[in-house]
Amino acid sequence: MKLPFLPNHDDPSFFDFLSVHHPDLTLHGRAAAPATAGSDVMRGSGVVSVPQATTVLGIKYQQGVVIAGDRRATEGFQIAERRIEKVFKIDEYSAMAIAGAAGPCVEMAKLFQTELEHYEKLEGVQLSCEGKANKLGQMVKANLPMVFQGLVVMPLYVGYDVKRSEGRIFKYDLAGGRYEESDYHAIGSGGKDARGTMREHFKKGLTEAEALKLAFLALYNAADDDVGTGGPDLVRGIYPTAKIVSAAGITDVAEQQIRGIYDTMISTRRL
Amino acid sequence: MAMPYYVSPEQMMQDKAEYAKKGIAKGRSIIAMEYVNGILLAAENPSATLHKISEIYDNIAFAGAGKYSEFENLRKAGIRHADLKGFMYSREDVTGRSLANGYSQSLGTIFSQEMKPLEVEILVVEIGHNGHANEMYRISFDGSIIDEKQSAVIGGKSEAVQTVLKEKLPAQSPDLKTALTLCITALDQTGNVKLLPESLEVAVLDRTRDGRKFRRFTTAETKQLLA
Numbered sequence: 001m002k003l004p005f006l007p008n009h010d011d012p013s014f015f016d017f018l019s020v021h022h023p024d025l026t027l028h029g030r031a032a033a034p035a036t037a038g039s040d041v042m043r044g045s046g047v048v049s050v051p052q053a054t055t056v057l058g059i060k061y062q063q064g065v066v067i068a069g070d071r072r073a074t075e076g077f078q079i080a081e082r083r084i085e086k087v088f089k090i091d092e093y094s095a096m097a098i099a100g101a102a103g104p105c106v107e108m109a110k111l112f113q114t115e116l117e118h119y120e121k122l123e124g125v126q127l128s129c130e131g132k133a134n135k136l137g138q139m140v141k142a143n144l145p146m147v148f149q150g151l152v153v154m155p156l157y158v159g160y161d162v163k164r165s166e167g168r169i170f171k172y173d174l175a176g177g178r179y180e181e182s183d184y185h186a187i188g189s190g191g192k193d194a195r196g197t198m199r200e201h202f203k204k205g206l207t208e209a210e211a212l213k214l215a216f217l218a219l220y221n222a223a224d225d226d227v228g229t230g231g232p233d234l235v236r237g238i239y240p241t242a243k244i245v246s247a248a249g250i251t252d253v254a255e256q257q258i259r260g261i262y263d264t265m266i267s268t269r270r271l
Numbered sequence: 272m273a274m275p276y277y278v279s280p281e282q283m284m285q286d287k288a289e290y291a292k293k294g295i296a297k298g299r300s301i302i303a304m305e306y307v308n309g310i311l312l313a314a315e316n317p318s319a320t321l322h323k324i325s326e327i328y329d330n331i332a333f334a335g336a337g338k339y340s341e342f343e344n345l346r347k348a349g350i351r352h353a354d355l356k357g358f359m360y361s362r363e364d365v366t367g368r369s370l371a372n373g374y375s376q377s378l379g380t381i382f383s384q385e386m387k388p389l390e391v392e393i394l395v396v397e398i399g400h401n402g403h404a405n406e407m408y409r410i411s412f413d414g415s416i417i418d419e420k421q422s423a424v425i426g427g428k429s430e431a432v433q434t435v436l437k438e439k440l441p442a443q444s445p446d447l448k449t450a451l452t453l454c455i456t457a458l459d460q461t462g463n464v465k466l467l468p469e470s471l472e473v474a475v476l477d478r479t480r481d482g483r484k485f486r487r488f489t490t491a492e493t494k495q496l497l498a
Contacts, residue, residue, distance in 0.1 A: 001341070005376040006348035007355060014354055025359060110358065117483075118354045121326055122347055 014118035015111060015139060026111075027104050027153070028142045050151065051080035053105055054228035055190035056087065056097030057218055058158045058169040059198060060183055061211035064246030065158040065167035068215040068253075069097045070190070070223060071238050072230025082230065083238050089250045091116045094132055094159035095243050099188030100152040104143070108153050112136055129161035133170040133178055141176025156187050160245050167245055190222030190229035197221045208244065212253060215242055216261050232262045287388045291412035294390025295337040300427035300458060301394065302436070303334065303419075305405055306450040309398045309478045313454040315462065316472035319490075324474045326485035328353040328365045330397050332476050336426020337391035337412070345374060345393060367397030371408035371416055379414025388412050392425040398476040398484060431461045447475070448496055455497075468493045 023029030056069035069086035186194035223231030335342025
């Protein structure tokens with residue numbers, strides 16, 4: 001039944017609906033337009049400089065997953081933004097953290113959020129954790145044309161799998177490949193440093209407090225060695241952010257608590 | 272050559288309207304009622320999975336009476352309209368009024384241009400927040416749209432149910448339990464059967480919730496509420 005004045009579409013994916021009916025509102029749709037108009041223009045324009053967001057991580061613990069990220073966005077050697085938020089609540093049981101070109105990253109998070117809510121409302125049930133992770137993979141893959149223009153979007157997805165009663169962590173590659181991590185993972189320019197810290201200190205069955213402490217320690221060490229990653233800004237009172245994904249849903253970690261963890265950490269490091 | 276029969280436009284519209292009304296009256300009524308924290312939606316529905324009441328967006332809910340396949344289609348189109356608008360602009364720009372207008376236009380156009388009108392009557396309700404009033408729109412098979420206060424009824428013997436409700440509605444918004452009891456009484460009286468919690472579909476738009484305000488009650492929750 002075609003309804004005049006209201007959008008018509010058959011499948012429950014909002015992303016597919018946008019791609020078909022409003023390609024201008026999707027990242028890849030916009031990327032395709034100038035490329036076909038004249039690729040010479042694209043070649044002449046050189047490297048695009050946009051704010052980059054870096055270092056986010058996820059750690060599994062007893063009841064679920066901790067997901068955290070620093071607050072810095074850089075543009076070349078400049079700091080573009082000091083309090084950017086890189087960890088997003090996507091739905092009741094999942095969160096996503098981003099690294100890469102800030103604008104498209106935030107947009108993908110918003111689109112993914114709408115995608116899952118849309119599915120849930122149309123079908124009356126939520127997608128499975130696996131289904132959500134796969135859908136995000138398709139969206140990353142669709143972004144591939146943008147990658148060639150320097151607009152990389154890298155998500156880290158964590159979800160609580162209600163059927164399996166456990167937290168899960170997924171990482172992606174630029175071609176949309178989806179890989180599940182068993183314990184922890186970090187992405188972004190400081191990701192390697194953060195992974196180094198987590199490798200040293202991670203053990204199975206961490207408590208929530210331990211996992212949070214480790215997450216912030218890993219971010220601290222990443223900020224120590226990577227210029228793209230921001231450490232705790234004691235002057236302005238800006239601290240990394242974290243969310244907890246568990247059977248109880250998603251909860252933000254209070255700033256007061258994060259501050260406390262950093263105060264202890266810094267005092268033990270001070271010479 | 273066979274000559275086509277002439278049917279006057281008046282006759283045709285009348286026939287269509289009669290046909291649609293008959294279809295809608297076959298079902299059971301659905302009630303939307305303002306209560307102290309928002310809007311309550313209640314319907315008799317023996318199915319636990321096929322819903323007559325559903326969420327559209329943060330502050331907006333939908334209810335459909337009549338032919339399931341037809342109002343289900345309208346519901347999905349509404350969700351698409353709302354999600355598209357919220358994504359394109361902002362979540363606060365999605366309004367019940369614009370949605371009700373879209374439905375009204377669609378139903379009106381189908382009623383006048385298609386052979387078969389839709390056998391549906393729908394409700395679009397939006398809870399107001401920050402001191403704004405609730406909005407309740409009742410939209411008929413021909414696209415006519417009426418905004419209601421306090422309570423709205425669609426489908427089945429809607430007029431009879433509305434009469435019962437009008438008699439008993441308190442001047443002040445009732446609490447949730449009182450509102451639900453009132454809805455059940457009205458449905459009982461006009462249906463002449465005692466309704467059990469198992470055959471009820473109950474949902475609310477609750478102003479006190481964070482983010483998405485729609486909440487569906489399970490049978491157990493309905494029982495607990497009425498206890």
